[in-house]
Amino acid sequence: MSTPSEKNRAHSHFLSLPDLAARSAGGAVLWANDDLFAEKENLIKPGSAEFRPATFGHKGQVYDGWETRRRRGLQDDSRDSAIVRLAVPGLVRGVVVDTAWFTGNYPPQISVEAAYVAGYPSVDELVEKTEWTTLVERTGVNGDTRNPFKVDSSRRWSHVRLSIYPDGGVARFRVHGEGLLNPDFAENMTLDLAALENGGRITACSNMFYSSPNNLLLPGTARTMGDGWETSRRRDSGNDWVQVHLASRGTLNAVELDTSYFVGNAPGIGRLSGRDGDGDWFEMLPPTDLRPDTRHRFLIHDQRPITDARLDIHPDGGMARLRLFGSLTDDGLQNIRETWQASA
Helix, strand or coil: CCHHHHHHHHHHHHHHHEEECCHHCCCCCEECCCCCCCCCHHHHHCCCCCCCCCECCCCEEEECHHHHHHCCCCCCCCCCEEEEEEEEEEEEEEEECCCCCCCCCCCHHHHHHHEEECCCCCCHHHHHCCCCCEEEEEEEEECCCCEECCCCCCCCEEEEEEECCCEEEEEEEEEEEEEEEEHHHCCCCCEEECCHHHHCEEEEEEECCEEEEHHCCCCCCCHHHHEEECCCCCCCCEEEEEEEEEEEEEEEEEEEEECCCCCCCCEEEEEEEEEECCCCCEEEEEEEEECCEEEEEEEECCCCEEEEEEEECCCCCCCCEEEEEEEEEEEHHHHHHHHHCCCC
16 A cells, blocks of 8 residues: 555656646636535635634635535435636646545545537536546545546546535645647747647746746736745755746747746846757847846747747746747647647
């Protein structure tokens, strides 16, 4: 039997991927058959669930999660369900059903299903007409625990359904994976090739002591310092860095280095490099002074294609967002088309 630490290491490969269901990424909880005690929208809130004991509303203890009423006249398949629209269609690599603070009222079992529905389906269409595919079979979970489940699927999904048996509460629901760019929105367009919603993803990072580098690729502007990427303070002569795999092969024309909300802890200098495949890194933006709490935009004149970019910050600090504006090469666009078709 594996120990908790071994189990955590086994799931670390998907836990490092962005949460495609998160509200901050653009996800939404569209429906739940019941959320009498605590609202379904809490499932995808960023950050860990909070708890204040003896905090009662008209319906009981206030929970930072989704909680349904107690079922009566139970059948073997009795369950409550919630449907989440992912921020972007993508490949799901794993999910986390977090029952934090739910001790005497957590569901003994859960299951997770998914579907791909193009466009903007109505709730009725999702509930009544959609065919769902099982990603996580009905299985047991523990209370007050982050319960991770690896998913083995090569298909793309746009919606995920979490079911709890027979009832109870779940604090957070995380759907870790890789976003996919719809080729219909990729041809002859200038895109943020690093954006999560376009299929960009973090592949390496020197330090993420305070917050995840995945935040760099989220849509919109940061709302607080906690919405960005922040490293610990360096006490050596080195520097921190983050590496991004682009949506596909492309050329850059502009970069945005956003230090919004980082006032006393913004990096002093930023430098951007690129590479094509497994080739050598080359400089695209030389070491450039950065200002605190500022959205910096710089033109990129080097038109060599790249598949990966690396941002070096000197010596350490925080960055709210990283934008890499450009367009796909012909072969980069073809790769997007082939990936989209292969995941159907």
